[in-house]
Amino acid sequence: MATVLVGTTQFTYGFKDRNKNTRGTTISFALPDTTTLAELQTFADYIGVRAAAVSDATYLGASIAIGTREDPEPTGLAVVGSDVERKGSFTFRNSGGGASTIKIPSFKSSMVLDGSNAINTADTAVAALITALLDGPVGFDNGAATSTGLQYEALIDARKTHVGSSQG
């Protein structure tokens, strides 16, 4: 199981007019997978500046996303009892002193301790996930961080939670 590149890198550019209406436009490129992340940003800005040159609205900036999908494409159904509303909630202390939580959808019930909602952190797969989030996956030096760049420092809590959705 591995995700593979869908084949396009999408650059979405934002514009705002005098009346403060905003609009985005997306341009897709198939880029060599040797392209570095820094080059991607340079390229995105290069195109954005030129798009802005033919627009009289304000160029707000650009966002960059690369899509991937599972290969081979999963065709079967998930196991009976799977439910994306059942989350494995892992809360970490971050380098800013706050707490940050990562939620894994359809967390396996077999990894929850009987008689409680606590996650069995001694389970091999759970321990591997926690280690990767703290120290980085194999081959990567840094663990996970918050969206503002605060590094995860220690696991505070791991428990099963339910997050309702409109889809049931």
Next chain:
Amino acid sequence: MLIGTQLLVKDRGGNVSRTSAFWEVSDSLAISGAVGLLNSYAALVQAVSDGIVISGRLVLPDIEGSNFGADLFSDVYSSLVCFCLSNSGRAGYIQIPSPRQDLFDIGGDFIGFRVLEQIAILQEALDFTQSGTLELVDEAGVSIQGPLVVAARRYGI
């Protein structure tokens, strides 16, 4: 550089939910390396989830533009649409909101080929070959090539 890894997980009922994590990585990391990170995270998530990881997405930091400078007559509900040819013969297009008024003939919505050079950002994009061959694709992932911009006009969309 901080990048986001997003995964979509689907359960037996077909419901889909997303899980995200952010990682500090080197600017010199290649796309292939970033996908490797996404794969590693996907494998770890799949090992503790009885749903199915169906797709992923890498998100890079936003690039800041400006917040000032909109022209008095700017209007993002008007767009310049540049039609392009794809390998399959289909017409792809690039849309640019609120095109400058001086690009158009008075009373017209089309751009002449003389002025078209001013909006040849697609050609410039292809000339930007610092990292190898770039390939412009349409929304379906089909290559766009040949005379890149074959026509351009303004629409109220």
